[in-house]
Structures are given as structure tokens and as C-alpha cells.
Amino acid sequence: DADVTQTPRNRITKTGKRIMLECSQTKGHDRMYWYRQDPGLGLRLIYYSFDVKDINKGEISDGYSVSRQAQAKFSLSLESAIPNQTALYFCATSERGTLTDTQYFGPGTRLTVL
Amino acid sequence: AQRVTQPEKLLSVFKGAPVELKCNYSYSGSPELFWYVQYSRQRLQLLLRHISRESIKGFTADLNKGETSFHLKKPFAQEEDSAMYYCALSGYNNDMRFGAGTRLTVKP
Numbered sequence: 001d002a003d004v005t006q007t008p009r010n011r012i013t014k015t016g017k018r019i020m021l022e023c024s025q026t027k028g029h030d031r032m033y034w035y036r037q038d039p040g041l042g043l044r045l046i047y048y049s050f051d052v053k054d055i056n057k058g059e060i061s062d063g064y065s066v067s068r069q070a071q072a073k074f075s076l077s078l079e080s081a082i083p084n085q086t087a088l089y090f091c092a093t094s095e096r097g098t099l100t101d102t103q104y105f106g107p108g109t110r111l112t113v114l
Numbered sequence: 115a116q117r118v119t120q121p122e123k124l125l126s127v128f129k130g131a132p133v134e135l136k137c138n139y140s141y142s143g144s145p146e147l148f149w150y151v152q153y154s155r156q157r158l159q160l161l162l163r164h165i166s167r168e169s170i171k172g173f174t175a176d177l178n179k180g181e182t183s184f185h186l187k188k189p190f191a192q193e194e195d196s197a198m199y200y201c202a203l204s205g206y207n208n209d210m211r212f213g214a215g216t217r218l219t220v221k222p
Contacts, residue, residue, distance in 0.1 A: 040123065041214055042118075042212045045211070048209055059211070101148075102160045105157045105159070106157070108157075
């Protein structure tokens, strides 16, 4: 589903560097989410946004920040990357409404922090 | 706190055998529960949600509030069912909690 795209798809960086992961969607959804996936832990929610002016912390927001530049764009930043932030990061979108909470996922960004 | 537990990291069955992927949840209100699936080299995608009460690809899941479970079942597994399966709960503030996932392998 090319409606949710993530850039870059792979990134290797060093400890202490600032990193930005970007997510764009053409589905016209109001809600956007950032997750990280670690082996044995499943997906954990980092931040989510219900519209441009509504940003919420998820389960594991420490060490991360986000920016909702527009309805279609939601960026995740690591201000000073550390090795335990090495993970697969997923962006997702969903429509507004409690009965239409299906989430649509991007392809993922594999981040390695050395 | 809302939490989703999938007790089996790996599950292997033979083609044609019944399969059940377990999911238990912890939530004080009325949750919305989902099963998501990730096939090899594909994106994570919704398989089914309890509110729809539908059967997708032969899979069903029943919400048991007494046992706080939402197990995924299929009477006859197929090789193409091999994938990673995640149970998820949408609760407070509509944020989503996922379980750790179960990797299902269906052997020929």
C-alpha cells in the first residue's frame, strides 16, 4: 500500500547524532502514529497525533520527539541517538472515528545506532 | 493499565490442522480488539476486529470478557497462513497496544 510512505527505509548512524524519520500519507487520514518494533516485544507506541494541533505521548516517548507539519506528514526525531534505539520504526495512519480504527502501516524504517 | 499478552512466540502446525493463537488482555473498560498480520515481505495489515464479527481468510476471533481473551482460530490451517500475528487493543484515548506477536508456521 503506497499510500503510507516512510523515508529513509534504512539508516545507520552513530551515538549522539540527531536523526529524523519522515512519514507521509495520501490517504487523507487525520490520525498518525509512530511505533517501534523490537524482537520479542512487538510494536510499542511512541507518539500519536489526532490532527495537526494534537500530539500525544505513547507508551515509550522518552528520547523521541515528533512534528506534525501537515495532515499528511508526521516526523519522528531522535535528538541524540543511542544504541538501544536501534529498532524497526513504523508509521501508521487511521481515520477519525471509534468504529473505523483500522491502522494502515508504512513499510518501516530500519534504524541502527552504533 | 492496558496490556496485551500473547503467550506463544512461536506456533507450528501442519497443513489442514486447526490453529489457535492466544491473546489475553488487561483493560478496565470495554476494549476494541484487533488481530493484525504481517506476511513475509509485506506490511502489517488488519486481519480482523472483534466489533465487525466477521471471518477473514477463514479466521475468527471471539471476545471473551470473562476470560479477557480474544483468541484467533482457524479450523484448517493453510501454508499461506504462515506469518507473524499481533493481537492489539484500542482503549484509553484510542491509542493502540500490541502484543509481542506469535509467529505461525504451517508445515506442508
